[in-house]
Amino acid sequence: MLSLVYLTAAGICLALSRASRGGWFLQIFLLGLGAFVPANWHKVFILLGLAYFGQWDLAERAVPARLFDAWCLVVAIGTPHPHWAVAAAWLITLGALAKLSGGMGSADVFAISVLAFGLPLDHSLLLVLIACLSGLAHYAWHHGTVPLLFHLQIAYLLLALMQSGWQ
Numbered sequence: 001m002l003s004l005v006y007l008t009a010a011g012i013c014l015a016l017s018r019a020s021r022g023g024w025f026l027q028i029f030l031l032g033l034g035a036f037v038p039a040n041w042h043k044v045f046i047l048l049g050l051a052y053f054g055q056w057d058l059a060e061r062a063v064p065a066r067l068f069d070a071w072c073l074v075v076a077i078g079t080p081h082p083h084w085a086v087a088a089a090w091l092i093t094l095g096a097l098a099k100l101s102g103g104m105g106s107a108d109v110f111a112i113s114v115l116a117f118g119l120p121l122d123h124s125l126l127l128v129l130i131a132c133l134s135g136l137a138h139y140a141w142h143h144g145t146v147p148l149l150f151h152l153q154i155a156y157l158l159l160a161l162m163q164s165g166w167q
Contacts, residue, residue, distance in 0.1 A: 030157060037160040042078045046115070046156065049075065053107070054150035061145055063107050072114045079118040086124055087117035108148040115156060123159060130155035 034047045049071045056063045076082075091113040098104040112131075116124035134151040 030153060033161070034157055037157070037164060039160070042075070042080065042118070043160060045078065046075055047153075047160070050111075050149065050153035050156055053111075054147070054153040057107070057147035057149035061147060062105075063149065065107075068107055068110075072110050075114050076117055082117050083120060083124075084117075086119065086121050087113050090116045090124065090128075104148070108152075111149055111152055115152065119159075123163070127152070127155050127159050130158055 031047075031051055034051075037043065037047070039047070053063045053068055053071065091109065094104065094109040094112055098106065098109050112124075112128060115127060119127060131148060131151040131154070134154050135146040135148055138151065139146050
């Protein structure tokens with residue numbers, strides 16, 4: 001039942017996204033791969049939100065602030081086992097880095113912090129490592145700014161697939 005809801009919501013997410021012609025194939029692949037993740041409602045909401053906002057970030061290099069903030073709030077409130085110290089460490093560290101460098105957006109900082117809120121430290125480090133490596137590959141292919149929310153989607157999906165293999 002949850003897979004059917006996920007696939008239906010994924011189709012709606014695709015219809016509402018700002019994916020370019022090449023981005024549609026990649027997004028269909030990523031959302032389809034997400035159907036193989038054993039998930040609960042919280043994970044489904046995270047995957048769909050990352051897909052939607054990742055496409056906004058990929059196309060516009062910006063996200064709709066109020067909708068994104070609402071998504072972050074729902075994800076944080078719905079986190080079953082919160083890791084307060086991990087999320088606070090990410091928020092403070094990345095907030096300072098974003099302020100000093102001017103290269104990282106507030107949506108990236110909030111997304112990493114909210115995702116880390118539900119992950120232990122080692123998993124959150126792996127999430128950020130995968131997202132950064134994916135972003136580095138993106139930068140090597142397309143010079144310019146890196147849409148980190150899109151790469152967080154890839155990283156979260158890979159982490160969820162790895163976690164399903166660990167359990």
